[in-house]
Amino acid sequence: MTTRDKILRCIYEDMKIYGYQGLRPDKSILKLGLSKGAMYHYFRDKSEIGYLIVEELVQPEYLALFIPLLSYEGDPVNYIQHHVLSELKHQFDENTLTLGLPVFNLIQEMAPLDEGFRTRLQIILETARDILADGFRRGKENGTIVPEADPVQIALLIQSGISGAFTLGKATRDKNTFFSCLEMTGKTLEIFRNRP
Amino acid sequence: MTTRDKILRCIYEDMKIYGYQGLRPDKSILKLGLSKGAMYHYFRDKSEIGYLIVEELVQPEYLALFIPLLSYEGDPVNYIQHHVLSELKHQFDENTLTLGLPVFNLIQEMAPLDEGFRTRLQIILETARDILADGFRRGKENGTIVPEADPVQIALLIQSGISGAFTLGKATRDKNTFFSCLEMTGKTLEIFRNRP
DNA sequence: CAAATTACAAACCAACCGGTATGTAACAAA
DNA sequence: TTTGTTACATACCGGTTGGTTTGTAATTTG
Secondary structure, X not given: OOHHHHHHHHXXXXXXXXXXXXXXXXXXXXXXXXXXXXXXXXXXXXHHHHHHHHHHHHHHXXXXXXXXXXXXXXXXXXXXXXXXXXXXXXXXXXXHHHHOOHHHHHHHHHOOOOHHHHHHHHHXXXXXXXXHHHHHHHHHHOOOEOOOOOHHHHHHHHHHHHHHHHHHHHHHOOHHHHHHHHHHHHHHHHHHEOOO | OOHHHHHHHHHHHHHXXXXXXXXXXXXHXXXXXXXXXXXXXXXXXHHHHHHHHHHHHHHHHHHOOOHHHHHOOOOHHHHHHHHHHHHHHHOOOHHHHHHOOHHHHHHHHHOOOOHHHXXXXXXXXXXXXHHHHHHHHHHHHOOOEOOOOOHHHHHHHHHHHXXXXXXXXXXXXXXXXXXXXXXXXXXXXHHHEOOO
16 A cells, blocks of 8 residues: 555545544544654645545445445345345444444534535435436336335435434444334335335 | 623524533633623532533523423324424524534533533433423323323433434535424324324 | 656745733722 | 732633645656
């Protein structure tokens, strides 16, 4: 990995903990044995670092949850339940509850303060929405999803459910709460399943 | 209003925008024509201010959404739909989308960093959860809610849905997205309605 | 090989931040 | 009346922050 990428990833780790405003980039890269000079050699300023982290790390990490749906042929409800939601459960570790998902954390923190962040984060959510909506549109076509379902609304429901699970989990720091929220989202999707 | 309360409310307004870490308390109270000296006369330090804002302003504001359910006799799904969710729509103004709900913002920002914040915020969510769960438990008793419903899970679903709506709304800054999310939560609750 | 560029380290800097110390006018209590 | 006490304003302080400047070894280029 290039030094540039190492710096970005290292700062990203701290950003997950402290958020963007609480982040101290030069303090972060001390862990790499690098100095502030190295950082400002690769990056113009703190906000450029923030933006690049969103584009290069936050976005692919979040979208990876949904991208396989693009080539998934079966019932999209199955995909969400058995890949997205169970993937979130499977990825679960001690930091999941305390730190949450970076994309949602950054929205909460930075969307009102910085349009550069907000637009980049908006694009992430809209891309995920489009992937999801397309999956459910195809589900309607191949008969696995009820015809009256609105694919865009379902996409919102899924992302909202994931976001909510992390928020409640973060406050309670209770694995049960987190898992329950995800399961409720999964159950809710059953409504849109076409039973022949 | 006392000077103390004026200071707290004034700082709260800025905290809605900048979060806690981005908050500059002495800068905030300049708007009141008061000085840093006044602030440290009434409060020990910044974190005390943060904690008091959560206890005295954030908590009552959020719980006000749910407290009437305690004495609500009808179908709790109706209460959520026609009071909680429509109240959130009714309260909607230009700041709703940009700023979100303080209780959720603070969870995202401060829960991982400060146990003083986290426990106070957790209490708020748990109090709301208990009010909601009690409402749905009573709904089961009086037959408006299906017997197989789990009141605690429904309480999670509602709070998660509200939280998610604000998160997605904040990123997209789109009123439709926000309203759609709230409506999906409302629709989802129909599952638990008992149809005789 | 010489010249230029890259990849950093180190020192420095102005602004800012949370917090303290000090002063003082107004008011209440004894 | 005197003595505290309350309610602030002002000035100050040490540490931190984001960022710049300068220097220099290593690498690349011509």
